[in-house]
Amino acid sequence: MSSDPKRMAVVLAAALLAVVPAASARASDHRQSAGAHIASALRGSPVYVDPAYGTAVPPSRQRRLAAEIKRTRLPIKVVLTPLTKGDAFDGESDVLADVVHDRLPQRELILITTDGDFPDTLNGYEWPSDTHQTEDAVRATAFLDETREAGLADMTAKAVRLVAEGDGTKVYEEATKDLDGPSPEADAAGATKSASHGPRSWPWLPIGGAALTVLALALVGGRLAARRRRSRTAAVPELVFATARAADETELRRRAETEVLALGEATREAPVERTPALQRALDAYTAAGTVLDAARGVPDLAGVLALVAEGENALSGAAAPLPLCFFNPLHGRATTRATWRPLGRRDRLRVATCPDCASALARHRPPEVLTDTGPDGRTVPYFEVPARRSVWAATGYGSYGSPTEQVNRGDFTRSLS
Numbered sequence: 001m002s003s004d005p006k007r008m009a010v011v012l013a014a015a016l017l018a019v020v021p022a023a024s025a026r027a028s029d030h031r032q033s034a035g036a037h038i039a040s041a042l043r044g045s046p047v048y049v050d051p052a053y054g055t056a057v058p059p060s061r062q063r064r065l066a067a068e069i070k071r072t073r074l075p076i077k078v079v080l081t082p083l084t085k086g087d088a089f090d091g092e093s094d095v096l097a098d099v100v101h102d103r104l105p106q107r108e109l110i111l112i113t114t115d116g117d118f119p120d121t122l123n124g125y126e127w128p129s130d131t132h133q134t135e136d137a138v139r140a141t142a143f144l145d146e147t148r149e150a151g152l153a154d155m156t157a158k159a160v161r162l163v164a165e166g167d168g169t170k171v172y173e174e175a176t177k178d179l180d181g182p183s184p185e186a187d188a189a190g191a192t193k194s195a196s197h198g199p200r201s202w203p204w205l206p207i208g209g210a211a212l213t214v215l216a217l218a219l220v221g222g223r224l225a226a227r228r229r230r231s232r233t234a235a236v237p238e239l240v241f242a243t244a245r246a247a248d249e250t251e252l253r254r255r256a257e258t259e260v261l262a263l264g265e266a267t268r269e270a271p272v273e274r275t276p277a278l279q280r281a282l283d284a285y286t287a288a289g290t291v292l293d294a295a296r297g298v299p300d301l302a303g304v305l306a307l308v309a310e311g312e313n314a315l316s317g318a319a320a321p322l323p324l325c326f327f328n329p330l331h332g333r334a335t336t337r338a339t340w341r342p343l344g345r346r347d348r349l350r351v352a353t354c355p356d357c358a359s360a361l362a363r364h365r366p367p368e369v370l371t372d373t374g375p376d377g378r379t380v381p382y383f384e385v386p387a388r389r390s391v392w393a394a395t396g397y398g399s400y401g402s403p404t405e406q407v408n409r410g411d412f413t414r415s416l417s
């Protein structure tokens with residue numbers, strides 16, 4: 001069996017050599033114009049998203065991605081476009097990457113693209129090669145627990161972060177080490193991984209020249225795709241709950257980060273003369289950054305969202321803006337205010353609530369509340385934590401106090417000790 005693939009490869013390579021020149025003249029124009037279109041868009045923003053992905057990665061999300069890329073100070077560009085056999089790039093992200101790179105003025109480039117075989121996976125390329133472990137960093141996103149169910153936008157954001165961290169190979173190896181169990185295909189998969197790093201693992205490669213390289217890459221790509229297909233279904237059922245919780249927090253942290261970035265951007269862009277509460281927005285932005293940096297868990301991350309909401313309210317100039325839902329800020333913006341008497345207490349509180357919680361109160365049912373860890377280690381509704389230990393209990397996430405004021409006068413930092 002060992003010599004057959006080699007023979008076949010040579011035959012196929014010869015066939016490819018015969019076919020390529022005839023087809024290439026027609027395909028070339030289409031390819032160059034598609035490449036030019038993408039490259040020209042990339043001069044305005046580091047993120048190009050084909051209209052087909054406009055729902056998965058809407059313009060607001062594209063701007064956030066662009067802001068995240070800017071923060072890395074790396075020459076990262078992102079191209080999210082459907083790739084299918086017979087299109088301008090013949091469904092090959094490698095071809096897309098080369099064409100786009102040729103069309104851009106910059107020689108140093110890190111490119112993250114969609115994959116031709118799997119629309120929900122990404123590929124990474126870089127020039128000069130192997131400077132930021134980009135290939136592994138981007139590929140790792142297909143294997144991480146936290147991105148297993150992530151959409152294209154979150155996956156791309158994670159890829160950007162992993163490239164920026166510069167430790168992609170280790171992350172990739174960590175993420176895939178449990179997948180290479182004692183399965184009959186494990187060896188082939190292992191060989192594929194090293195082969196994908198360079199042609200030296202293919203001893204018969206020099207025989208056929210360029211076309212054979214194309215063929216080798218196609219074979220590697222095919223096996224890599226098969227490997228991805230296996231690994232993405234390789235869930236570990238007994239760990240689902242624990243990882244789901246971890247993913248919740250990871251997802252929330254990511255959301256908090258992007259919201260803070262967006263608030264910063266909105267604050268910078270706000271016209272000074274028409275934004276009387278600009279200083280309050282800036283204060284909220286500062287407070288959100290403080291909490292984000294030191295956030296210990298979900299209640300603090302929810303606090304970041306509450307601070308961002310305070311900042312947005314300041315920018316909006318609305319007369320009596322509402323904060324996030326008092327019972328659980330993760331419910332989103334409050335739409336109304338309600339009077340509520342906590343169980344076992346005489347005094348009533350005036351709180352802002354989302355529609356679901358308002359309707360629960362109206363039916364005398366307990367709303368779904370955000371919990372925190374009380375002083376004795378028990379899980380309690382967050383507002384039952386003593387106020388000196390929690391800015392969130394002290395303010396109801398903005399329902400009866402300003403988290404921004406308390407954070408900026410040091411209450412949050414003090415509560416950490």
Ligand SMILES: [Zn+2]
Pocket residue numbers: 325326327328331353354355356357358367
């Ligand atoms: Zn609610």
